[in-house]
Amino acid sequence: MKSFYAFLLLAVVLFTVSSCKKSSPVTPQKPNVDTQEHVVNDSVSFTINGKRYTNLLNPPSFTLNEFGNRGTNLKPSNTPGDWYIGRGNTYWVGNADSVQYYSAYTAVLQNNEGVIKFSFIKNNSRANMLKLGSFYLPKMNEDFYTLGKNKYATDFEREGKEQGIAISFGDLKSNTQAEIFDKPTITAEDQTGSTFKILKIEDVKGVELLRGMPSVIIEASFEANLFDKDKNPIKITNGFLRFTAIKYGNRWSISN
Numbered sequence: 001m002k003s004f005y006a007f008l009l010l011a012v013v014l015f016t017v018s019s020c021k022k023s024s025p026v027t028p029q030k031p032n033v034d035t036q037e038h039v040v041n042d043s044v045s046f047t048i049n050g051k052r053y054t055n056l057l058n059p060p061s062f063t064l065n066e067f068g069n070r071g072t073n074l075k076p077s078n079t080p081g082d083w084y085i086g087r088g089n090t091y092w093v094g095n096a097d098s099v100q101y102y103s104a105y106t107a108v109l110q111n112n113e114g115v116i117k118f119s120f121i122k123n124n125s126r127a128n129m130l131k132l133g134s135f136y137l138p139k140m141n142e143d144f145y146t147l148g149k150n151k152y153a154t155d156f157e158r159e160g161k162e163q164g165i166a167i168s169f170g171d172l173k174s175n176t177q178a179e180i181f182d183k184p185t186i187t188a189e190d191q192t193g194s195t196f197k198i199l200k201i202e203d204v205k206g207v208e209l210l211r212g213m214p215s216v217i218i219e220a221s222f223e224a225n226l227f228d229k230d231k232n233p234i235k236i237t238n239g240f241l242r243f244t245a246i247k248y249g250n251r252w253s254i255s256n
Contacts (some may be wrong), residue, residue: 007011040217044107044116046212046239050211053116055107064115065209067250069136070100072123072249074180083160085180090179092159098125099136100160103144103249118241119166120145120249121153137251144249145218147198152191152224165196167220172226172234185231198220 044055071083071094073162080086083094101124106117122144129136138144151164156175167174174194175185195222204215222239 030085031137035161040242040244041242042107043240043242044109046116046222047237048234053113054110055116056110064106065136065245065250066104066106067135068102068156070102070160071095072098072157080090085231087179087181090181094160097127098123100127101129101136101138101162101249102156102166103245105243105245107243114170117168119153119156119168120150121166123160123189133250135252137204138249140213140248143201143247145198145201145216145247147201150196152188152196154186154191155184162188167222167224167226167236169226169236171228174226177227177229185229186227190233191225193229194222194224194225195240196220204248207244209244209246210251215244216246216247217242223241 017192041057042055044053046053054218069083071081071085074083074085074092074094076091077084077091078089079093080091081093082096083099085092100121101118102121104117104119106115108115112158120139124138126136128139131137151162152174153162153164153166154175155162156166158176158180165174174186174191176184178185198218199221200217200219202217204217208216209215218241220241222236222241224236224239226234226236228234
């Protein structure tokens with residue numbers, strides 16, 4: 001199947017054929033959001049090995065939003081399906097009646113220290129999703145973000161059984177990096193003691209990141225184990241995330 005990434009920051013579109021993932025950008029976030037009481041900036045900060053990392057604030061922070069679909073509960077098959085990952089004549093195919101949706105937020109860090117990406121992941125039946133073009137999106141009467149603890153989806157970009165959060169920072173990820181045809185290198189046990197907790201979801205009045213879509217400010221705390229492709233671990237501690245998001249998850253505008 002064909003998949004694509006389109007990054008407004010780089011103005012590049014790449015096409016691949018090996019994965020069923022579809023992703024698309026939406027409008028970059030405004031660095032300052034006026035609420036009824038104050039001006040709020042996006043903020044990302046965390047510590048690795050005693051070093052503190054923060055997002056780029058001066059000049060105003062560049063951020064990037066992305067969304068896409070993948071299959072759920074992928075299993076080996078001799079033939080492709082609607083949601084599949086293929087290599088040669090071997091396929092891993094997802095459930096025909098369900099789909100995984102992810103909405104991602106990426107922030108550029110200060111001092112040319114790279115970017116950190118947070119993917120929010122949910123599975124649902126196709127019948128309970130909004131179909132827009134080739135995408136399946138959360139319905140607009142259902143909040144995508146929820147207060148409280150979220151698990152780390154260690155099989156993200158593979159089998160698609162788990163829901164929750166995935167974090168990537170450079171060549172480090174909270175989920176396994178091995179291809180689905182190989183044994184997974186990261187499991188839920190590798191995230192024992194890791195946390196991601198959404199502390200606050202606040203409606204933003206008078207601001208639309210995308211036309212016709214209500215916006216919210218989200219604040220979260222996090223700690224996680226990140227791994228390179230050889231499973232060498234790095235611990236993120238004392239993490240804080242605040243960003244402005246489309247209430248129902250990233251998407252194309254459906255307004256005229």
